[in-house]
Amino acid sequence: MDGDNETMVAEFLLLGLSGKSEQEEVVFGMFLGMYLVTISGNLLIILAISCDPHLHTPMYFFLANLSSVDICFSSVTVPKALVNHVLGSKSISYTECMIQIYFFITFINMDGFLLSVMAYDRYVAICHPLHYTMMMRSRLCVLLVAISWVITNLHALLHTLLMVRLTFCSHNAVHHFFCDPYPILKLSCSDTFINDLMVFTVGGVIFLTPFSCIVVSYVYIFSKVLKIPSARGIRKALSTCGSHLTVVSLFYGAILGVYMRPSSSYSLQDTVATVIFTVVTPLVNPFIYSLRNQDMKGALRKIMLRS
Template identity: 85%
Template sequence: MYRDNKTRVTEFLLLGLSGQSEQEELLFGLFLWMYLVIIMGNFLIILAISYDSHLHTPMYFFLANLSWVDICFSSVTIPKMLLNHILGSKSISYVECMIQIYFFITFINMDGFLLSVMAYDRYTAICCPLHYTMIMRPKLCVLLVAASWVITNLHALLHTLLMVQLMFCSNNAVHHFFCDPYPILKLSCSNTFINDLMVFTVGGLVFLTPFTCIMISYVYISNVLKLPSPHGIRKALSTCGSHLTVVSLFYGAILGVYMHPSSSYSVQDMVATVIFTVVTPLVNPFIYSLRNCDMKRALRKLILRF
Protein backbone atom coordinates (compact mmCIF):
# COMPACT_ATOMS: atom_id res chain seq x y z
CA MET A 1 0.00 0.00 0.00
CA TYR A 2 1.06 3.58 -0.39
CA ARG A 3 0.12 6.97 1.00
CA ASP A 4 -1.80 9.52 -1.06
CA ASN A 5 -4.04 11.63 1.25
CA LYS A 6 -5.69 8.32 2.17
CA THR A 7 -4.44 4.76 2.06
CA ARG A 8 -5.17 3.01 -1.21
CA VAL A 9 -4.95 -0.70 -1.84
CA THR A 10 -2.52 -2.10 -4.38
CA GLU A 11 -3.77 -5.65 -3.88
CA PHE A 12 -6.86 -7.53 -2.74
CA LEU A 13 -7.12 -10.56 -0.48
CA LEU A 14 -9.26 -13.38 -1.88
CA LEU A 15 -10.64 -15.05 1.25
CA GLY A 16 -12.19 -17.92 -0.71
CA LEU A 17 -15.45 -19.73 -0.07
CA SER A 18 -14.62 -20.84 3.46
CA GLY A 19 -12.54 -19.43 6.29
CA GLN A 20 -11.64 -22.85 7.73
CA SER A 21 -8.40 -24.51 6.62
CA GLU A 22 -9.90 -28.04 6.55
CA GLN A 23 -12.68 -26.93 4.23
CA GLU A 24 -10.22 -24.98 2.06
CA GLU A 25 -8.20 -28.18 1.54
CA LEU A 26 -11.35 -30.00 0.48
CA LEU A 27 -12.39 -27.16 -1.83
CA PHE A 28 -8.91 -27.08 -3.39
CA GLY A 29 -9.15 -30.76 -4.32
CA LEU A 30 -12.71 -30.35 -5.57
CA PHE A 31 -11.96 -27.28 -7.71
CA LEU A 32 -8.78 -28.86 -9.10
CA TRP A 33 -10.76 -31.94 -10.16
CA MET A 34 -13.56 -29.84 -11.66
CA TYR A 35 -11.11 -27.63 -13.56
CA LEU A 36 -9.34 -30.63 -15.09
CA VAL A 37 -12.69 -32.13 -16.12
CA ILE A 38 -13.79 -28.78 -17.62
CA ILE A 39 -10.60 -28.53 -19.71
CA MET A 40 -10.61 -32.15 -20.87
CA GLY A 41 -14.38 -32.37 -21.47
CA ASN A 42 -14.69 -29.18 -23.49
CA PHE A 43 -11.44 -29.84 -25.36
CA LEU A 44 -12.75 -33.27 -26.39
CA ILE A 45 -15.93 -31.63 -27.69
CA ILE A 46 -13.84 -29.23 -29.82
CA LEU A 47 -11.62 -32.03 -31.13
CA ALA A 48 -14.57 -34.31 -31.94
CA ILE A 49 -16.30 -31.55 -33.92
CA SER A 50 -13.07 -30.62 -35.71
CA TYR A 51 -12.22 -34.18 -36.80
CA ASP A 52 -15.72 -35.38 -37.77
CA SER A 53 -16.80 -33.85 -41.08
CA HIS A 54 -20.42 -34.82 -40.36
CA LEU A 55 -20.39 -32.26 -37.53
CA HIS A 56 -19.26 -29.35 -39.69
CA THR A 57 -22.67 -27.70 -39.42
CA PRO A 58 -23.80 -24.41 -37.82
CA MET A 59 -25.13 -26.19 -34.71
CA TYR A 60 -21.76 -27.79 -33.90
CA PHE A 61 -19.80 -24.73 -34.98
CA PHE A 62 -21.59 -22.79 -32.25
CA LEU A 63 -21.15 -25.66 -29.79
CA ALA A 64 -17.38 -25.71 -30.43
CA ASN A 65 -17.26 -21.96 -29.77
CA LEU A 66 -19.27 -22.44 -26.55
CA SER A 67 -16.82 -25.11 -25.38
CA TRP A 68 -13.87 -22.80 -26.10
CA VAL A 69 -15.52 -19.94 -24.17
CA ASP A 70 -16.21 -22.30 -21.24
CA ILE A 71 -12.52 -23.26 -21.14
CA CYS A 72 -11.52 -19.58 -21.11
CA PHE A 73 -14.27 -18.68 -18.62
CA SER A 74 -13.12 -21.21 -16.03
CA SER A 75 -9.45 -20.37 -16.67
CA VAL A 76 -10.06 -16.74 -15.67
CA THR A 77 -10.97 -17.62 -12.09
CA ILE A 78 -9.98 -21.14 -10.99
CA PRO A 79 -6.19 -21.25 -11.70
CA LYS A 80 -5.49 -18.16 -9.57
CA MET A 81 -7.40 -19.70 -6.68
CA LEU A 82 -5.46 -22.98 -7.02
CA LEU A 83 -2.12 -21.16 -7.31
CA ASN A 84 -2.80 -19.05 -4.22
CA HIS A 85 -3.64 -22.19 -2.24
CA ILE A 86 -0.40 -23.88 -3.32
CA LEU A 87 1.66 -20.78 -2.48
CA GLY A 88 -0.16 -20.23 0.81
CA SER A 89 -1.23 -16.79 -0.31
CA LYS A 90 -4.57 -15.04 -0.69
CA SER A 91 -3.41 -11.93 -2.54
CA ILE A 92 -4.15 -10.74 -6.04
CA SER A 93 -2.72 -7.47 -7.31
CA TYR A 94 -4.98 -4.57 -8.22
CA VAL A 95 -4.02 -4.86 -11.91
CA GLU A 96 -4.61 -8.63 -11.94
CA CYS A 97 -7.98 -8.09 -10.30
CA MET A 98 -9.09 -5.57 -12.92
CA ILE A 99 -7.91 -7.89 -15.72
CA GLN A 100 -9.84 -10.73 -14.12
CA ILE A 101 -12.98 -8.58 -13.97
CA TYR A 102 -12.60 -7.64 -17.64
CA PHE A 103 -12.32 -11.20 -18.90
CA PHE A 104 -14.94 -12.48 -16.44
CA ILE A 105 -17.49 -10.02 -17.85
CA THR A 106 -16.43 -10.81 -21.43
CA PHE A 107 -16.78 -14.57 -21.14
CA ILE A 108 -19.94 -14.61 -19.05
CA ASN A 109 -21.69 -12.44 -21.64
CA MET A 110 -20.19 -14.43 -24.50
CA ASP A 111 -21.76 -17.56 -23.03
CA GLY A 112 -25.14 -15.82 -23.10
CA PHE A 113 -24.75 -14.58 -26.68
CA LEU A 114 -23.69 -18.02 -27.92
CA LEU A 115 -26.67 -19.64 -26.21
CA SER A 116 -28.87 -17.06 -27.94
CA VAL A 117 -27.31 -17.76 -31.34
CA MET A 118 -27.74 -21.50 -30.76
CA ALA A 119 -31.41 -20.93 -29.92
CA TYR A 120 -31.87 -19.05 -33.21
CA ASP A 121 -30.13 -21.91 -35.03
CA ARG A 122 -32.52 -24.44 -33.44
CA TYR A 123 -35.52 -22.23 -34.29
CA THR A 124 -34.42 -22.10 -37.93
CA ALA A 125 -33.82 -25.86 -38.10
CA ILE A 126 -37.24 -26.73 -36.64
CA CYS A 127 -39.50 -23.96 -37.90
CA CYS A 128 -37.87 -23.29 -41.29
CA PRO A 129 -36.27 -26.63 -42.26
CA LEU A 130 -36.57 -26.07 -46.02
CA HIS A 131 -34.72 -22.76 -45.83
CA TYR A 132 -32.24 -23.76 -43.10
CA THR A 133 -29.13 -24.08 -45.29
CA MET A 134 -29.95 -20.85 -47.08
CA ILE A 135 -30.45 -18.90 -43.84
CA MET A 136 -27.63 -20.34 -41.73
CA ARG A 137 -24.86 -19.75 -44.24
CA PRO A 138 -21.22 -20.05 -43.02
CA LYS A 139 -20.69 -16.30 -43.42
CA LEU A 140 -23.70 -15.56 -41.21
CA CYS A 141 -22.49 -17.99 -38.54
CA VAL A 142 -19.05 -16.37 -38.44
CA LEU A 143 -20.62 -12.90 -38.43
CA LEU A 144 -22.88 -13.78 -35.47
CA VAL A 145 -19.95 -15.07 -33.42
CA ALA A 146 -17.70 -12.13 -34.38
CA ALA A 147 -20.42 -9.59 -33.52
CA SER A 148 -20.90 -11.30 -30.15
CA TRP A 149 -17.18 -10.99 -29.38
CA VAL A 150 -17.18 -7.28 -30.26
CA ILE A 151 -20.24 -6.50 -28.12
CA THR A 152 -19.05 -8.47 -25.10
CA ASN A 153 -15.55 -6.94 -25.18
CA LEU A 154 -16.93 -3.40 -25.43
CA HIS A 155 -19.31 -4.13 -22.55
CA ALA A 156 -16.48 -5.52 -20.41
CA LEU A 157 -14.29 -2.52 -21.26
CA LEU A 158 -17.03 -0.11 -20.13
CA HIS A 159 -17.46 -1.73 -16.72
CA THR A 160 -13.72 -2.17 -16.19
CA LEU A 161 -13.01 1.48 -17.00
CA LEU A 162 -15.74 2.53 -14.56
CA MET A 163 -14.25 0.21 -11.94
CA VAL A 164 -10.75 1.68 -12.20
CA GLN A 165 -12.19 5.16 -11.55
CA LEU A 166 -13.24 4.07 -8.04
CA MET A 167 -11.18 4.63 -4.91
CA PHE A 168 -10.37 1.58 -2.77
CA CYS A 169 -9.17 2.47 0.70
CA SER A 170 -8.06 0.32 3.63
CA ASN A 171 -10.55 -2.57 3.25
CA ASN A 172 -9.22 -5.02 0.66
CA ALA A 173 -10.65 -8.38 1.82
CA VAL A 174 -12.84 -10.02 -0.87
CA HIS A 175 -15.16 -12.74 0.41
CA HIS A 176 -14.87 -14.78 -2.76
CA PHE A 177 -12.39 -16.96 -4.66
CA PHE A 178 -12.00 -14.44 -7.51
CA CYS A 179 -12.57 -10.76 -8.29
CA ASP A 180 -16.31 -10.83 -8.81
CA PRO A 181 -17.41 -7.26 -9.72
CA TYR A 182 -20.12 -7.05 -7.02
CA PRO A 183 -17.93 -7.92 -3.99
CA ILE A 184 -15.25 -5.55 -5.35
CA LEU A 185 -17.80 -2.72 -5.64
CA LYS A 186 -18.79 -3.26 -2.01
CA LEU A 187 -15.18 -2.52 -0.96
CA SER A 188 -15.02 0.84 -2.69
CA CYS A 189 -14.95 3.99 -0.57
CA SER A 190 -16.25 5.95 -3.59
CA ASN A 191 -19.82 6.46 -4.69
CA THR A 192 -20.75 3.44 -6.84
CA PHE A 193 -24.06 4.85 -8.09
CA ILE A 194 -22.82 5.16 -11.70
CA ASN A 195 -21.45 1.60 -11.62
CA ASP A 196 -24.73 0.20 -10.32
CA LEU A 197 -26.65 2.28 -12.85
CA MET A 198 -24.56 0.90 -15.71
CA VAL A 199 -25.11 -2.64 -14.44
CA PHE A 200 -28.89 -2.15 -14.52
CA THR A 201 -29.00 -0.27 -17.85
CA VAL A 202 -26.19 -1.30 -20.20
CA GLY A 203 -25.49 -4.54 -18.33
CA GLY A 204 -29.17 -5.38 -18.17
CA LEU A 205 -29.54 -4.71 -21.90
CA VAL A 206 -26.53 -6.86 -22.84
CA PHE A 207 -27.73 -9.61 -20.50
CA LEU A 208 -31.47 -9.58 -21.24
CA THR A 209 -31.23 -9.21 -25.04
CA PRO A 210 -29.83 -12.74 -25.58
CA PHE A 211 -32.16 -14.10 -22.90
CA THR A 212 -35.18 -12.52 -24.64
CA CYS A 213 -34.07 -13.91 -28.01
CA ILE A 214 -33.83 -17.37 -26.46
CA MET A 215 -37.33 -17.10 -25.00
CA ILE A 216 -38.80 -15.87 -28.30
CA SER A 217 -37.11 -18.72 -30.17
CA TYR A 218 -38.60 -21.28 -27.81
CA VAL A 219 -42.05 -19.73 -28.07
CA TYR A 220 -41.96 -20.46 -31.80
CA ILE A 221 -40.35 -23.86 -31.28
CA SER A 222 -43.08 -24.80 -28.80
CA ASN A 223 -45.58 -24.61 -31.66
CA VAL A 224 -43.91 -27.72 -33.08
CA LEU A 225 -44.69 -29.56 -29.85
CA LYS A 226 -48.38 -28.88 -30.42
CA LEU A 227 -48.33 -30.79 -33.68
CA PRO A 228 -49.99 -34.24 -33.52
CA SER A 229 -46.95 -35.84 -35.16
CA PRO A 230 -44.86 -37.88 -32.67
CA HIS A 231 -41.91 -37.47 -35.03
CA GLY A 232 -42.11 -33.69 -34.76
CA ILE A 233 -42.23 -33.84 -30.97
CA ARG A 234 -39.27 -36.22 -30.77
CA LYS A 235 -37.28 -34.05 -33.18
CA ALA A 236 -37.88 -30.88 -31.17
CA LEU A 237 -37.04 -32.52 -27.84
CA SER A 238 -33.87 -34.20 -29.11
CA THR A 239 -32.73 -31.02 -30.83
CA CYS A 240 -33.46 -28.56 -28.01
CA GLY A 241 -33.33 -30.62 -24.82
CA SER A 242 -29.60 -30.18 -24.19
CA HIS A 243 -29.64 -26.48 -25.04
CA LEU A 244 -32.66 -25.78 -22.83
CA THR A 245 -31.01 -27.58 -19.90
CA VAL A 246 -27.86 -25.43 -20.20
CA VAL A 247 -29.90 -22.23 -20.59
CA SER A 248 -31.93 -22.98 -17.44
CA LEU A 249 -28.81 -23.69 -15.37
CA PHE A 250 -26.83 -20.71 -16.66
CA TYR A 251 -29.49 -17.98 -16.60
CA GLY A 252 -31.19 -19.27 -13.45
CA ALA A 253 -28.01 -18.68 -11.44
CA ILE A 254 -27.13 -15.33 -13.06
CA LEU A 255 -30.59 -13.82 -12.59
CA GLY A 256 -30.32 -14.44 -8.87
CA VAL A 257 -26.94 -12.72 -8.55
CA TYR A 258 -26.73 -9.64 -10.77
CA MET A 259 -30.27 -8.34 -10.96
CA HIS A 260 -30.05 -6.43 -7.66
CA PRO A 261 -27.76 -3.73 -6.20
CA SER A 262 -24.17 -4.67 -5.39
CA SER A 263 -24.67 -3.64 -1.74
CA SER A 264 -27.02 -6.61 -1.17
CA TYR A 265 -24.54 -9.26 -2.40
CA SER A 266 -24.77 -12.27 -0.03
CA VAL A 267 -23.44 -15.79 0.62
CA GLN A 268 -26.31 -17.22 -1.46
CA ASP A 269 -25.15 -15.08 -4.38
CA MET A 270 -21.63 -16.45 -3.97
CA VAL A 271 -22.95 -20.02 -4.22
CA ALA A 272 -24.96 -19.09 -7.33
CA THR A 273 -21.80 -17.57 -8.83
CA VAL A 274 -20.00 -20.89 -8.39
CA ILE A 275 -22.81 -22.56 -10.35
CA PHE A 276 -22.41 -20.51 -13.52
CA THR A 277 -18.62 -20.03 -13.31
CA VAL A 278 -17.67 -23.64 -12.49
CA VAL A 279 -20.64 -26.03 -12.56
CA THR A 280 -22.08 -24.93 -15.92
CA PRO A 281 -18.77 -25.26 -17.86
CA LEU A 282 -18.30 -28.60 -16.07
CA VAL A 283 -21.63 -30.16 -17.06
CA ASN A 284 -21.95 -28.66 -20.56
CA PRO A 285 -19.82 -31.36 -22.27
CA PHE A 286 -21.79 -34.13 -20.54
CA ILE A 287 -25.16 -32.58 -21.35
CA TYR A 288 -24.34 -32.13 -25.03
CA SER A 289 -22.55 -35.48 -25.47
CA LEU A 290 -24.79 -37.82 -23.47
CA ARG A 291 -28.00 -36.50 -25.05
CA ASN A 292 -26.67 -36.34 -28.60
CA CYS A 293 -26.11 -39.49 -30.69
CA ASP A 294 -23.96 -37.65 -33.26
CA MET A 295 -21.65 -36.33 -30.55
CA LYS A 296 -21.36 -39.75 -28.90
CA ARG A 297 -20.43 -41.31 -32.24
CA ALA A 298 -17.88 -38.57 -32.96
CA LEU A 299 -16.32 -38.94 -29.50
CA ARG A 300 -16.04 -42.72 -29.94
CA LYS A 301 -14.33 -42.22 -33.31
CA LEU A 302 -11.97 -39.68 -31.78
CA ILE A 303 -11.01 -41.94 -28.87
CA LEU A 304 -10.47 -44.95 -31.14
CA ARG A 305 -8.37 -42.78 -33.44
CA PHE A 306 -5.91 -42.11 -30.65
Protein backbone atom coordinates (compact mmCIF):
# COMPACT_ATOMS: atom_id res chain seq x y z
CA MET A 1 0.00 0.00 0.00
CA ASP A 2 2.88 2.40 0.73
CA GLY A 3 4.32 1.78 -2.72
CA ASP A 4 0.95 2.38 -4.32
CA ASN A 5 0.50 5.64 -2.41
CA GLU A 6 3.91 6.87 -3.57
CA THR A 7 3.02 6.27 -7.22
CA MET A 8 -0.56 7.58 -7.17
CA VAL A 9 -1.16 9.77 -10.21
CA ALA A 10 -1.83 13.50 -9.93
CA GLU A 11 -2.65 13.78 -13.64
CA PHE A 12 -3.59 11.73 -16.68
CA LEU A 13 -2.07 11.83 -20.15
CA LEU A 14 -4.60 12.13 -22.98
CA LEU A 15 -2.86 10.43 -25.91
CA GLY A 16 -5.54 11.41 -28.43
CA LEU A 17 -7.06 9.25 -31.13
CA SER A 18 -4.00 8.21 -33.14
CA GLY A 19 -0.89 8.94 -31.06
CA LYS A 20 0.99 10.05 -34.23
CA SER A 21 1.88 13.73 -34.53
CA GLU A 22 1.06 14.10 -38.24
CA GLN A 23 -2.33 12.45 -37.80
CA GLU A 24 -3.04 14.51 -34.68
CA GLU A 25 -2.62 17.67 -36.80
CA VAL A 26 -5.42 16.46 -39.07
CA VAL A 27 -7.58 15.50 -36.08
CA PHE A 28 -6.97 18.94 -34.54
CA GLY A 29 -8.15 20.68 -37.71
CA MET A 30 -11.24 18.48 -37.95
CA PHE A 31 -12.15 18.93 -34.28
CA LEU A 32 -11.65 22.71 -34.41
CA GLY A 33 -13.83 23.04 -37.51
CA MET A 34 -16.56 20.76 -36.19
CA TYR A 35 -16.58 22.48 -32.78
CA LEU A 36 -16.97 25.95 -34.32
CA VAL A 37 -19.78 24.73 -36.58
CA THR A 38 -21.45 22.98 -33.61
CA ILE A 39 -21.42 26.14 -31.49
CA SER A 40 -22.58 28.47 -34.27
CA GLY A 41 -25.22 26.04 -35.60
CA ASN A 42 -26.80 25.37 -32.21
CA LEU A 43 -26.66 29.07 -31.26
CA LEU A 44 -28.53 29.87 -34.49
CA ILE A 45 -31.21 27.32 -33.58
CA ILE A 46 -31.63 28.88 -30.11
CA LEU A 47 -31.67 32.41 -31.58
CA ALA A 48 -34.24 31.50 -34.24
CA ILE A 49 -36.56 29.89 -31.70
CA SER A 50 -36.29 32.76 -29.22
CA CYS A 51 -36.85 35.48 -31.87
CA ASP A 52 -39.75 33.93 -33.80
CA PRO A 53 -43.07 33.92 -31.88
CA HIS A 54 -44.40 31.19 -34.17
CA LEU A 55 -41.78 28.83 -32.71
CA HIS A 56 -42.79 29.39 -29.09
CA THR A 57 -44.30 25.91 -28.85
CA PRO A 58 -43.40 22.86 -26.73
CA MET A 59 -41.58 21.12 -29.59
CA TYR A 60 -39.26 24.07 -30.20
CA PHE A 61 -38.85 24.69 -26.47
CA PHE A 62 -37.42 21.18 -26.17
CA LEU A 63 -35.33 21.69 -29.31
CA ALA A 64 -33.81 24.88 -27.85
CA ASN A 65 -32.94 22.96 -24.69
CA LEU A 66 -31.39 20.18 -26.79
CA SER A 67 -29.25 22.71 -28.66
CA SER A 68 -28.12 24.24 -25.35
CA VAL A 69 -27.15 20.81 -24.01
CA ASP A 70 -25.30 19.98 -27.25
CA ILE A 71 -23.22 23.16 -26.89
CA CYS A 72 -22.34 22.23 -23.31
CA PHE A 73 -21.73 18.59 -24.25
CA SER A 74 -19.17 19.51 -26.92
CA SER A 75 -17.59 22.13 -24.68
CA VAL A 76 -16.86 19.56 -21.96
CA THR A 77 -14.51 17.50 -24.11
CA VAL A 78 -13.32 19.23 -27.29
CA PRO A 79 -11.80 22.54 -26.00
CA LYS A 80 -9.43 20.77 -23.59
CA ALA A 81 -8.17 18.55 -26.43
CA LEU A 82 -7.67 21.61 -28.66
CA VAL A 83 -5.85 23.58 -25.95
CA ASN A 84 -3.55 20.64 -25.17
CA HIS A 85 -2.66 20.34 -28.85
CA VAL A 86 -1.84 24.06 -29.14
CA LEU A 87 0.28 23.98 -25.96
CA GLY A 88 1.99 20.74 -26.98
CA SER A 89 0.76 19.07 -23.81
CA LYS A 90 -1.19 15.90 -23.20
CA SER A 91 -1.84 16.26 -19.48
CA ILE A 92 -5.07 16.80 -17.59
CA SER A 93 -5.06 17.02 -13.80
CA TYR A 94 -6.85 14.42 -11.69
CA THR A 95 -9.37 17.03 -10.51
CA GLU A 96 -10.05 18.28 -14.04
CA CYS A 97 -10.52 14.70 -15.20
CA MET A 98 -13.12 13.97 -12.50
CA ILE A 99 -14.95 17.23 -13.30
CA GLN A 100 -14.92 16.30 -16.99
CA ILE A 101 -16.37 12.87 -16.19
CA TYR A 102 -19.14 14.46 -14.09
CA PHE A 103 -20.30 16.88 -16.78
CA PHE A 104 -19.81 14.32 -19.56
CA ILE A 105 -22.22 11.93 -17.81
CA THR A 106 -24.64 14.77 -17.03
CA PHE A 107 -24.93 16.06 -20.58
CA ILE A 108 -24.94 12.70 -22.33
CA ASN A 109 -27.86 11.61 -20.12
CA MET A 110 -29.60 14.94 -20.59
CA ASP A 111 -29.47 14.43 -24.35
CA GLY A 112 -31.25 11.09 -23.92
CA PHE A 113 -33.93 12.51 -21.63
CA LEU A 114 -34.64 15.43 -23.95
CA LEU A 115 -34.95 13.09 -26.92
CA SER A 116 -37.49 11.01 -24.98
CA VAL A 117 -39.48 14.11 -23.99
CA MET A 118 -39.49 15.22 -27.63
CA ALA A 119 -40.78 11.77 -28.63
CA TYR A 120 -43.62 12.14 -26.13
CA ASP A 121 -44.38 15.58 -27.56
CA ARG A 122 -44.63 14.08 -31.07
CA TYR A 123 -46.86 11.30 -29.73
CA VAL A 124 -49.30 13.81 -28.24
CA ALA A 125 -49.25 15.97 -31.39
CA ILE A 126 -50.04 13.07 -33.72
CA CYS A 127 -52.20 10.78 -31.56
CA HIS A 128 -54.07 13.47 -29.58
CA PRO A 129 -53.99 16.62 -31.74
CA LEU A 130 -57.20 18.09 -30.32
CA HIS A 131 -55.89 17.86 -26.76
CA TYR A 132 -52.32 18.90 -27.55
CA THR A 133 -52.54 22.41 -26.07
CA MET A 134 -54.15 21.12 -22.89
CA MET A 135 -51.76 18.16 -22.43
CA MET A 136 -48.51 19.99 -23.30
CA ARG A 137 -48.93 23.03 -21.06
CA SER A 138 -45.89 25.24 -20.53
CA ARG A 139 -45.74 24.31 -16.85
CA LEU A 140 -45.52 20.61 -17.75
CA CYS A 141 -42.78 21.27 -20.31
CA VAL A 142 -40.66 23.17 -17.79
CA LEU A 143 -41.29 20.46 -15.17
CA LEU A 144 -40.18 17.68 -17.53
CA VAL A 145 -36.92 19.50 -18.31
CA ALA A 146 -36.29 20.31 -14.63
CA ILE A 147 -36.84 16.70 -13.52
CA SER A 148 -34.47 15.54 -16.27
CA TRP A 149 -31.76 17.90 -14.98
CA VAL A 150 -32.17 16.64 -11.41
CA ILE A 151 -31.98 12.96 -12.40
CA THR A 152 -28.98 13.40 -14.70
CA ASN A 153 -27.00 15.41 -12.13
CA LEU A 154 -27.66 12.85 -9.38
CA HIS A 155 -26.64 10.04 -11.71
CA ALA A 156 -23.43 11.85 -12.68
CA LEU A 157 -22.66 12.53 -9.02
CA LEU A 158 -23.05 8.83 -8.15
CA HIS A 159 -20.62 7.65 -10.82
CA THR A 160 -18.12 10.43 -10.11
CA LEU A 161 -18.06 9.65 -6.39
CA LEU A 162 -17.55 5.96 -7.19
CA MET A 163 -14.68 6.95 -9.50
CA VAL A 164 -13.08 9.15 -6.83
CA ARG A 165 -12.91 6.24 -4.36
CA LEU A 166 -10.70 4.26 -6.77
CA THR A 167 -6.90 4.23 -6.57
CA PHE A 168 -4.86 5.07 -9.66
CA CYS A 169 -1.25 4.00 -9.48
CA SER A 170 1.62 4.40 -11.95
CA HIS A 171 -0.35 3.94 -15.20
CA ASN A 172 -1.89 7.25 -16.31
CA ALA A 173 -1.90 7.15 -20.15
CA VAL A 174 -5.44 7.36 -21.60
CA HIS A 175 -5.83 6.37 -25.25
CA HIS A 176 -8.50 8.99 -25.83
CA PHE A 177 -8.91 12.75 -26.30
CA PHE A 178 -10.90 13.21 -23.06
CA CYS A 179 -11.55 11.47 -19.74
CA ASP A 180 -14.03 8.86 -20.90
CA PRO A 181 -15.15 6.87 -17.80
CA TYR A 182 -14.39 3.43 -19.29
CA PRO A 183 -10.73 4.05 -20.27
CA ILE A 184 -10.18 5.68 -16.87
CA LEU A 185 -11.64 2.65 -15.10
CA LYS A 186 -9.22 0.39 -16.97
CA LEU A 187 -6.29 2.34 -15.46
CA SER A 188 -7.38 1.80 -11.86
CA CYS A 189 -5.42 -0.58 -9.66
CA SER A 190 -8.51 -0.98 -7.43
CA ASP A 191 -11.38 -3.40 -7.81
CA THR A 192 -13.89 -1.79 -10.22
CA PHE A 193 -16.66 -4.36 -9.66
CA ILE A 194 -18.94 -1.82 -7.91
CA ASN A 195 -18.40 0.71 -10.70
CA ASP A 196 -19.26 -1.84 -13.40
CA LEU A 197 -22.27 -3.00 -11.39
CA MET A 198 -23.60 0.57 -11.11
CA VAL A 199 -23.10 1.07 -14.85
CA PHE A 200 -25.23 -1.99 -15.61
CA THR A 201 -27.92 -1.31 -12.99
CA VAL A 202 -28.36 2.41 -12.35
CA GLY A 203 -26.68 3.42 -15.61
CA GLY A 204 -28.73 0.88 -17.55
CA VAL A 205 -31.95 2.26 -16.09
CA ILE A 206 -30.95 5.86 -16.84
CA PHE A 207 -30.00 5.02 -20.43
CA LEU A 208 -32.76 2.56 -21.27
CA THR A 209 -35.71 4.35 -19.64
CA PRO A 210 -35.63 7.28 -22.11
CA PHE A 211 -34.92 4.85 -24.96
CA SER A 212 -37.92 2.72 -23.97
CA CYS A 213 -40.12 5.83 -23.82
CA ILE A 214 -38.99 6.73 -27.34
CA VAL A 215 -39.76 3.22 -28.66
CA VAL A 216 -43.21 3.12 -27.01
CA SER A 217 -44.04 6.62 -28.29
CA TYR A 218 -43.18 5.67 -31.86
CA VAL A 219 -45.08 2.39 -31.67
CA TYR A 220 -48.22 4.43 -30.92
CA ILE A 221 -47.29 7.03 -33.54
CA PHE A 222 -46.82 4.49 -36.33
CA SER A 223 -49.99 2.63 -35.37
CA LYS A 224 -51.85 5.95 -35.64
CA VAL A 225 -50.16 6.93 -38.90
CA LEU A 226 -51.10 3.64 -40.58
CA LYS A 227 -54.76 4.46 -39.94
CA ILE A 228 -54.56 7.79 -41.79
CA PRO A 229 -56.39 7.34 -45.10
CA SER A 230 -54.50 9.88 -47.25
CA ALA A 231 -50.90 9.54 -48.37
CA ARG A 232 -50.42 13.29 -47.85
CA GLY A 233 -51.48 12.95 -44.21
CA ILE A 234 -49.02 10.11 -43.70
CA ARG A 235 -46.17 12.15 -45.21
CA LYS A 236 -47.05 15.15 -43.06
CA ALA A 237 -47.13 13.05 -39.88
CA LEU A 238 -43.85 11.31 -40.66
CA SER A 239 -42.11 14.56 -41.65
CA THR A 240 -42.53 15.84 -38.09
CA CYS A 241 -40.81 12.71 -36.76
CA GLY A 242 -38.12 12.13 -39.38
CA SER A 243 -35.57 14.55 -37.91
CA HIS A 244 -36.08 13.25 -34.40
CA LEU A 245 -35.75 9.60 -35.48
CA THR A 246 -32.49 10.37 -37.31
CA VAL A 247 -30.96 11.97 -34.22
CA VAL A 248 -32.18 9.15 -31.95
CA SER A 249 -30.68 6.48 -34.22
CA LEU A 250 -27.31 8.23 -34.41
CA PHE A 251 -27.15 8.97 -30.68
CA TYR A 252 -28.36 5.71 -29.17
CA GLY A 253 -26.75 3.49 -31.80
CA ALA A 254 -23.29 4.65 -30.72
CA ILE A 255 -23.97 4.79 -26.97
CA LEU A 256 -25.57 1.37 -26.56
CA GLY A 257 -22.67 -0.21 -28.42
CA VAL A 258 -20.09 1.33 -26.07
CA TYR A 259 -21.47 1.53 -22.53
CA MET A 260 -23.71 -1.51 -22.23
CA ARG A 261 -20.67 -3.78 -21.83
CA PRO A 262 -18.00 -4.29 -19.13
CA SER A 263 -15.29 -1.61 -19.01
CA SER A 264 -12.61 -4.28 -19.56
CA SER A 265 -13.89 -4.85 -23.12
CA TYR A 266 -13.38 -1.20 -24.15
CA SER A 267 -11.41 -1.05 -27.43
CA LEU A 268 -10.27 1.29 -30.21
CA GLN A 269 -13.56 0.79 -32.06
CA ASP A 270 -15.39 2.09 -29.01
CA THR A 271 -13.18 5.20 -29.07
CA VAL A 272 -14.38 5.91 -32.61
CA ALA A 273 -17.99 5.38 -31.48
CA THR A 274 -17.57 7.92 -28.68
CA VAL A 275 -16.43 10.49 -31.25
CA ILE A 276 -19.78 10.01 -33.01
CA PHE A 277 -21.95 10.98 -30.05
CA THR A 278 -19.56 13.53 -28.46
CA VAL A 279 -18.52 15.44 -31.59
CA VAL A 280 -20.57 14.36 -34.63
CA THR A 281 -24.08 14.20 -33.12
CA PRO A 282 -24.03 17.74 -31.63
CA LEU A 283 -22.68 18.92 -34.98
CA VAL A 284 -25.38 17.39 -37.18
CA ASN A 285 -28.37 18.08 -34.90
CA PRO A 286 -28.84 21.70 -36.09
CA PHE A 287 -28.63 20.65 -39.75
CA ILE A 288 -31.03 17.74 -39.33
CA TYR A 289 -33.65 19.86 -37.61
CA SER A 290 -33.26 22.95 -39.80
CA LEU A 291 -32.98 21.32 -43.23
CA ARG A 292 -36.06 19.13 -42.70
CA ASN A 293 -38.21 21.80 -41.03
CA GLN A 294 -39.88 24.56 -43.04
CA ASP A 295 -40.73 26.65 -39.95
CA MET A 296 -37.11 26.53 -38.77
CA LYS A 297 -35.79 27.44 -42.22
CA GLY A 298 -38.20 30.37 -42.33
CA ALA A 299 -37.06 31.61 -38.91
CA LEU A 300 -33.38 31.29 -39.89
CA ARG A 301 -34.08 33.14 -43.15
CA LYS A 302 -35.62 36.03 -41.20
CA ILE A 303 -32.53 36.25 -38.98
CA MET A 304 -30.24 36.34 -42.03
CA LEU A 305 -32.34 39.09 -43.67
CA ARG A 306 -32.29 41.18 -40.49
CA SER A 307 -28.51 40.80 -40.34
